[in-house]
Amino acid sequence: MKDRLLQEIAVLRREAEAELAAVPDTSAAEACRVKYLGRQGLVTSILKSLKDLSPEERPEVGREINIAKEILESKLADLRERLKHAELERSVAAQRLDITLPGRRTKRGKRHPLRQTTREILQIFTDMGFSVHRGPEIETDYYNFEALGVPADHPARDMQDTFYVEGGYLLRTHTSPVQIHVMENQRPPICAVFPGAVYRRDNDVSHSPMFHQVEGLMVDRNISMRDLKGVLSTFCHRMFGSGVGVRFRPSYFPFTEPSAEVDIQCVICGGSGCRVCKQSGWLEILGCGMVDPVVFEKVKVDTKKWSGFAFGMGVERIAMLKYAINDIRLFYENDMRFLEQF
Amino acid sequence: MRVPLEWLKEFVEIRVKPERLAHLLTMGGIEVESVESLGRETIMELGITPNRGDCLSIAGVAREVAAVTGARLKPRKFAAPRGEGRMADRVKVSVKSRSRCIRYTARAIEGVKVGPSPSWMAARLAACGIRSINNVVDASNYVMLETGHPLHVFDMARIRGSRIEVSLVESARQFTTLDGVVRTLEKGDLAICDGEGPVAVAGIMGGGDSEVSQSTTSVLLESACFEGKGIRRTSRRLGLASESSRRFERGVDPNSVLAALNRLTELIVDTAEGTPAADCVDIYPAKIAPARLALTEDAVERMLGENIPAASIAKILTRLGLDAKRGAKGRISVSVPTFRPDISRPVDLIEEVARIYGYDRLEGKTPLVCMSPIVRPRFMDQEQAICEALAGAGMSEVVLYGFVDDRAQAPFAGLGPAAVKIANPLSQDQGVMCTSLLPGLMDAARLNVNRQRTDLKLFAFQHIYHRPAGAGPSDEPRSVAGLLLGRRDPSSWERSREQLDFYDAKGVVDAVLDSLGLVQISVYQRGEPPAFLHPGRFAHVLCGNTRVGVVGQLHPDVAVKWGLEHEVFVFELHFDLIAEKAQAVVPRFSELSRFPFVQRDIAIVVDERIPLVEVEKTIQESGVELLDGVNIFDIYRGKGLAEGRKSIAISLRFSREDRTLTDDEVVAAQQKIVSELSRTLKAELRE
């Protein structure tokens, strides 16, 4: 009895292993499990017949059949795992998407290039420790001209053709009046920039009746022209690249003395001369100078103690150079084909 | 100012090439805009800043050339040829307004032969952009270009009463200038009058009647120095700017007025013959002396940040034609010739030193300042947050002009503050400052639609302008406005046909409010519709109890006026009001529940007119403590429902913070809500 059973177990193991090796899919694997390990399965029936053996014979046969059972179970588990994996692979392989279709999202809108440029300019100056202030666009003659060293009938008024509004006010022609407001409200030291819209009676390819400026002012003890050069060179290099050439040349503004115009090497031709730079290789980028004593006098800042510099730049001009835009009016048309390029 | 190099060489030695000279002048503050060759002539085009009236002349530019190149000036002396007879016997000249006429000189020439100019003179004038007229007039223009002194020549025979009087006009009167235009002179204008009336608008333009013509045989030459501001006032008012007024406005040298008269006399006698008077009239009651200024080496160093020795400073000033003398301890005393009226303070001298020394030689450095934390304008962060939210919601930013067409703005005006009018607009359609950004957005939309772009999501964030109720400055609040038109998502491959509607605009407003943390305290309300909005498709937006703006569909009437046959959705919010509210919203943390929630979905049928917010409110206020959340997830109308009824599907969520809920509790809670809905809204439960 014992030997017969051991014989049967050996045969059963051989056959079961051979059968498992040939199983093609998970359902065949399940049939195989039922056949051997199910409640009516072959292994189970051998286990059941153990009770017919004598107590001495039982452990040995029991051990054998348990070994056979464990081996079968583990092989089956392996097999099922393998088959399941293979089946998943097959079905996943069939699930192909056209991955070139666009993803679902709300398409982001664009910020206007002038706003982007203003932000970039302000960022450079705030990084250097400049505060930001704003002032009114509808101004008085005093703030826009008089306090800046341009009294009535001064020839410098020709530089800026003015829009007047009712009530004796005007649309500021530059952001420089904010200098006066700030110095009236705050004693030095002052280190700030003033962005905003300005207006002049002009309208052509390079002039818009409204445009934007960023003005700057630094007043402290011992501020000299070398400081002005240092700060504004840093600005030009951050804005247009550290390799760009920068030059300062004398100019005239009624509210600075000495005054300077800052040029950068032409970003279009690299300095060899082109239409944009009128063959000079240089592009005017901002005006600046040491604050004129006449201005300090108006706001009662003691020139024996304090000195400073001021500067102003056109945002449109900088954006036009940065993005190679050739007509200032494009900024205000708001054609989507234009806006979407930035 | 156009400067032929050959002419310039009569006044200064030039040893450098034209390109080099152009560079040196530009870097010295006289901007050379171009260098062109015209035959054998080389001509520099200079941009002269308004403070440098002295450089509106060949002689003045020559001084700059000498200063920047270190070359020698060639001094030129002009003397009037010998003449006959005394001026007093021919014309009596008087100056009535001494403050407006600083110096007046005149000389007569008899027996001139008016005819064509010699070719060399006509060519030089042409090179400078001035048309040749005749030898006498050309001579006066020639001397003006050369010396910077505007000069005038009268036909002596046309001077009535043998008198010249420089005086202010006493009452308004007509006067024909030599360009043939009849102009009105007003009280306070300075005029040159003869025995009967004006013969020239002083310093601006002569009269047609006394103009030199082919038949002229005797002439009266005028060389004067008029006060600049008065000239400018009259010139601006008449809209008449001339080569002459341009120079007087910027200031001419009173002390070389006579030299210019002598030069003109010489040139006319050379080219048109004639015999000048033996003497000349020269009325110069208050002689202007050179300004005396003191400068120190320290002051220069303080301003420029670099030490330039007193000796070098003095040398630079001398090169500019100034008289500089060194004193003790780095002091320099300077006498400024009257041809440089722009130099009146030590700081003006420092600029002269700096520009000739060379801005390029000053090395840039980092300022040494006291550190202080930077400040930004109020609400700058909120502005940034809103613009980012709008871009994130698919809205593209436009920038609008501050001015609009008054008529176009009318429908948007409503009862708000009035617009600020521009007194001198460029055109009617830029006549007033905007009180709303919507007209500008509509213009942008129309432009794009006309250019085949029919799906638009635009926003603008900028100032609007309110006229003050009384006197005083205008108010300039900021506004954020948007416009949506066309398809919701035209580039989507699944939903490209969906059209935008009211709820898209409302969603954008929500995104704006959300970016400032204001959603919790915001509500949308019906109310009196503004004239420009569709009365059934609009809402007032409220934050707290403050109306902060509107959202809705543009009234079809208004859309059609802009040529837009589309449904246009817009919103406009007062930025300053909502930014103000944002300050107050600080989130407060509430404890997280550790127990699971139970969710139950119900569907109810209610009358179409019942707003969703009422349903939500009824549920919230039903007194069920277990209620933890309400979400409306579907609305259905049509088949299976009676006309005027809608079905609303609602998700209810229940929970307790201290334990898991029992089934019975949930059922009871749900029943209570359903019966409350049925009681207050006559809602039926839909199975």
Ligand SMILES: [Zn+2]
């Ligand atoms: Zn270039």
